[in-house]
Amino acid sequence: MGIAEWRGQLERGEVSARELTDQHLARIEAVDGTLHSFLEVTAERARADADRVDAARSAGESLPPLAGVPLAIKDNLCTKGIRTTCSSRMLEQFVPPYESTVTERLWQAGGILIGKTNLDEFAMGSSTETSAFGPSRNPWNPERVPGGSSGGSASAVGSGECVAALGSDTGGSIRQPAAFCGVVGLKPTYGRVSRWGLVAFASSLDQVGPFSTSVADAAELLQVIAGEDRRDGTCLKAPVPDYSAALKAPVKGLRVGLVKECFEAEGLDPQVKASVLTAAAQLEALGCELVEVSCPRFNDGIATYYVIAPSEASANLARYDGVKYGYRSEQAASLAEMTARSRAEGFGDEVQRRILIGTYALSAGYVDAYYKKAQQVRTLIRRDFDAAFGSVDVLLTPTSPTTAFRFGAHAEDPLAMYLADLLTIPANMAGLPAISVPCGFDDGGLPIGLQLITGVLEEPRLLQVAHHYEQAARVMDTRPSAALVP
Template sequence: MSISDWRKQLNEGNVSAVELVKEYIDKIQLNDDRIHSYLTLNFDQALAQAEKIDNDRIAGNELPPLAGVPFGIKDNLCTKGIKTTCSSRMLEGFIPPYESTVTNKLWKAGGILLGKTNLDEFAMGSSTENSAFGNTFNPWDISRVPGGSSGGSAAAVASGMCMSALGSDTGGSIRQPASFCGVVGLKPTYGRVSRWGLVAFASSLDQVGPLTSSVSDSAEILQVIAGADSKDSTCLKASVPNYAKELCKPIRGLKVGLIKQCFDQPGLSLDVKNATMKAAKDLEELGVELIEVDCPCFNEGIATYYVIAPSEASANLARYDGVKYGYRSNEEQNISSMTSFTRSEGFGNEVKRRILIGTYALSAGYVDAYYKKAQKVRTLIRRDFESAFNKVDLLLTPTSPTTAFKAGSHTNDPLSMYLSDLLTIPANLAGLPAISLPSGFDSNGLPIGLQFIGNVLDEAKLLQVAYQYEQTANVMKNKPDSDFIS
């Protein structure tokens, strides 16, 4: 059921918010022992919020746009009075005294918090296997990963354990798990959505966005969470269009670019490539003109990202020193050894790996060779996109080179893990909006993701084309059987 369908049913009194919340609670209690999407559950408060919404409807009060919609929230977004751990021992008992801007907007719009979802520690990972509190599994095949770092949010939506969820995307962490789990994942333009209350990984790359079961639901949620925020100096003051009203505007005559460099990857699955080309033909039948475009630096994105992101992470995570808040080691002898033990014990291996990479890249004698050079390549990547958007309205790529891989298969090979974000990272480096949605299934019955990349602040067109492709392709009508996907 879409958000708009739910709103209609609720307003007409055909269903109640309490009934809906209870339905999702039942699904969580039935399935989450095997999927492990959630870290913290919020059932009592959710039922109380639902009851208030039902009472407001009975009293004839106008309901807000997301009234009664049950959400899962990635556990790196601060929720006042509710544990926010970033899936790290470092923040295991942290209860924020404030609410993030995006979650505050959701609750004001009537959204209901079911619980906080699992992620790779501090959002550093592509498989949700780096959580200090256990792995999340893919509901299509629980021997496989759900992607990361927003794997808990994606798996919860895919398995019907929330209607919608929020994630964060630094290098593909919304879109890649959306692809692996067969849901829709939207990364807005950098600055379109406030980052205030999002625990920082890489501040020039992080962006909050929705994971949903349909493009229209993503449009509804973006409508609520987008907009200026005086608490976030990087948040843009641009006006926010009515995304839902834009969905059905004609797309005939629009130009969509196929990035040449995306289809020459040695690791690109044939199933994924074929599904993407089939989607391109479907768009042609809708009247879209396809144009091959050249982005020469596109494939440099992954090396660039793995200098810039760890460098920013090294600076952001320096605050976790055992003094101000969070975990503190008991092995204290003096302030220096206490800090050293705290960070060694409190951070997991992947976080420590990235801190070391970033600290090295920023160190005296190496900052010019690595960090500054990476920033120059980032500029070249942005210029490639600018040149492409002089010719086309949107860009089309696969979301990930492969479908969901087996749990444990990449844990001892960081490079192969990092390469799963090869096609998503460039949009983050350029600050562009991008969306992943299902485009088919591979020979193992696993979902394949299709990515559209838009120009700066052009989410309306991005959603419009994605929505009309989704309605035409109707991929999920032929979905394979799964124990968790209804």
């Protein structure tokens, strides 16, 4: 049931917020022992908030847009009084004294916090395998990863444990798990949504966005969380349009660019390619014009990202020194040893790997050769997008080169793991909005994701095209059975 439909039933008194909350808590109880989508379930708070919504409805009060909707929050977004761990031993006991802007807006809109979801440690990973508290699993096949870093949020939405969820996307961490778990995942324009209260990974790339089971629900969530925030100096001041209204605009005559380099990408599964091209044909049948376009540096995004993101991470994570907050080693004889031990014991292998890469790239004698050069290539990637949008309205690619892979498949090869984000990273490099929508299934019954990308602040068009495709294709109507997918 979509958010708009739920809101109508609640307003008419056909169902209560408490009933919906209890239904989702029961679902968590039934399946999360297998999926491990959640690090913490806030059942007591959820029921109390639901009761307040029901009391307000009974009193005839006007209900806010997300009244009574059970939501899950990725555990790198600060929630006042509720642990925010980033799936790391470093922050295992951290309880924020403040609320992030995006979650504050959700609660003001009537949303119900049902729990905090699992992720790759400090959002560094593509499978949720780097979580210090164990991996989440894919609801379509628990032997497969749910993607990452927002794998817990994607798994929770895909398994029906919540109506919708928030994640963060630094190089594909919303869109790639959305593709793997058969849900919708939206990364807004950089700065469209406040980052205040999001635990930083790479500050010039991080962006908060929603997971949902439909594009219409993604639009509803974006409507609530988007907009200026004076606490975030990178947050844009642009007015927030009516995203739900944009869904109704016709797509006939829009030019859809198929990015040539993406369909020739290394490691692209033939089934993924065929499914995405079928989706493109569906858009053509709706009246869109398909155009092949070239973004010559598209596939250079991944090398560029793995210089810029670790460099920013090494600076952001320097604050975890065992002194002010976070994990502190008790096995040290000096301040320097305490700091070194705290970081070695508090951070996992992948986080340490990226800190070391970033520190090296920023070190004297190498910063020009690596970090500065990467920023120059980032500018070229952005210019490629600008040129492409000079002739088309929206770009179309696969979301991920493959469907969900098995646990441990890339354990000995970090570079192979990094390639899972090959097709999502460029949008982060350019700060562009992008969305993943389910477009089919492989022979093993695993979902395939279609990625759409538009220009800066063109979320209305992005949602419009995605919604029309979703309504025409009805992919989930033909889905194969899966035990943990409702």
